[in-house]
Amino acid sequence: MTDKESVVLVVSGSIAAYKAAELARALMELGLDVRVAMTRAAERFITPLTFEALTGGRVLRAGFPEPGEPPMEHITFTRGARLVLAAPATADLIARMAGGLADDNVTSMLLATDLPVIVAPAMNVMMYRHPATQSNIALLASRGVMFVGPEAGELACGDEGEGRLARIPQIITAVREKLSLGDDLAGRKLLITAGGTREPIDAARYIGNRSSGKMGVALAHAAARRGARVTLVAGVMDVEPPANVETVRVESAAAMLDEVERRFPGVDALVMAAAVADYRAEQVSGHKVKKTKRWDLPLVENTDILGRMAERRQSQILAGFAAETHDVEAAGREKLLRKNLDMIVINDVSRADIGFGADENEVTILTRQGAPERVTKAPKERVADAILDRLVVLINNRKRRGEAAG
Numbered sequence: 001m002t003d004k005e006s007v008v009l010v011v012s013g014s015i016a017a018y019k020a021a022e023l024a025r026a027l028m029e030l031g032l033d034v035r036v037a038m039t040r041a042a043e044r045f046i047t048p049l050t051f052e053a054l055t056g057g058r059v060l061r062a063g064f065p066e067p068g069e070p071p072m073e074h075i076t077f078t079r080g081a082r083l084v085l086a087a088p089a090t091a092d093l094i095a096r097m098a099g100g101l102a103d104d105n106v107t108s109m110l111l112a113t114d115l116p117v118i119v120a121p122a123m124n125v126m127m128y129r130h131p132a133t134q135s136n137i138a139l140l141a142s143r144g145v146m147f148v149g150p151e152a153g154e155l156a157c158g159d160e161g162e163g164r165l166a167r168i169p170q171i172i173t174a175v176r177e178k179l180s181l182g183d184d185l186a187g188r189k190l191l192i193t194a195g196g197t198r199e200p201i202d203a204a205r206y207i208g209n210r211s212s213g214k215m216g217v218a219l220a221h222a223a224a225r226r227g228a229r230v231t232l233v234a235g236v237m238d239v240e241p242p243a244n245v246e247t248v249r250v251e252s253a254a255a256m257l258d259e260v261e262r263r264f265p266g267v268d269a270l271v272m273a274a275a276v277a278d279y280r281a282e283q284v285s286g287h288k289v290k291k292t293k294r295w296d297l298p299l300v301e302n303t304d305i306l307g308r309m310a311e312r313r314q315s316q317i318l319a320g321f322a323a324e325t326h327d328v329e330a331a332g333r334e335k336l337l338r339k340n341l342d343m344i345v346i347n348d349v350s351r352a353d354i355g356f357g358a359d360e361n362e363v364t365i366l367t368r369q370g371a372p373e374r375v376t377k378a379p380k381e382r383v384a385d386a387i388l389d390r391l392v393v394l395i396n397n398r399k400r401r402g403e404a405a406g
């Protein structure tokens with residue numbers, strides 16, 4: 001048993017069933033315990049083992065229990081959970097739910113619970129539009145079931161129309177809403193960069209750095225958990241991006257600048273956690289340069305992304321990171337002012353136990369007003385929350401200023 005809140009994820013037999021693995025991960029990233037139940041048809045698309053490996057828990061399968069298996073699991077499986085989420089939900093599952101059927105372990109479980117239910121349908125457009133499906137949906141909605149999607153678009157069968165499973169962030173938003181999870185960044189758009197950049201020097205080689213991306217990913221994850229719509233511009237990272245944020249992959253500093261610049265106008269804040277190369281090769285050979293005794297490699301300065309965005313800002317909050325080795329606070333304050341930022345997070349990279357590649361970090365947060373805040377050594381997730389606590393205040397104050405002026 002854990003003290004985490006639990007949700008029951010019911011997966012049924014749609015081609016979108018593979019997306020349920022990513023959905024389970026996104027739910028877990030909200031801090032939820034995920035219990036998975038699968039219909040028979042779902043097992044044709046994805047295996048229980050996938051979910052057991054992901055969630056660490058037993059999957060409830062459709063077949064009625066064999067001798068020796070827990071006999072009452074259709075009753076006990078939802079106990080203590082906060083919510084049932086059926087995603088993807090086929091026309092058949094929706095029909096069985098509407099009809100109150102209990103013809104297998106999964107539908108029996110659905111009938112034996114009074115938890116709130118969210119359904120994310122996924123099916124062919126004709127099946128979705130069929131009056132039978134539409135009246136089943138209307139009936140379930142009248143009983144308080146919440147529907148997310150489906151979306152319109154190209155379907156697996158080649159048809160065009162409604163029937164695609166809602167996007168994962170949309171489903172996550174519905175879950176957050178139902179569970180009233182903390183959402184002090186709800187309605188905010190954040191642009192976060194993470195990882196290191198690679199600057200090509202010839203067709204095979206590049207200049208890189210040791211950034212792991214862990215701090216930026218922790219920030220993106222925490223911001224999404226707190227309700228923000230996050231776009232992560234990810235350079236080269238040792239870790240996977242969170243499932244519930246939109247991620248754009250880049251390699252070079254120039255590509256990162258392009259992606260940031262394009263998205264910057266619509267966001268509330270830009271957090272530059274990426275380790276951006278300060279220099280790039282003046283000339284990049286299109287072939288692999290042959291070995292010689294000496295290679296003089298002229299480097300030219302890259303555009304400072306934060307500096308460029310500071311020139312373009314309207315009301316966006318700008319937060320940067322400073323990797324310093326000595327007199328770290330003074331160096332950080334100098335950078336905060338020089339780069340015209342609202343916040344700077346200072347890392348002492350002379351210490352091996354924190355910073356690059358480590359799971360923990362210890363930082364000092366500086367803003368233009370207010371005292372420096374020292375966040376003592378903690379997992380990067382905790383540090384991310386401390387940074388976001390300050391960012392929320394900066395965003396909210398800015399809005400209030402804007403409103404007063406307007």
Ligand code: CTP
Nearest residue numbers: 272273274276302303304305306320321322323
């Ligand atoms: N940064 C950026 N664009 C660059 C280089 C850095 O936006 N081309 C951002 C980083 O993401 C970080 C902040 O600037 O948030 C500080 O980067 P850092 O390299 O420590 O500072 P510099 O301004 O390069 O100063 P110096 O190397 O002299 O310490």
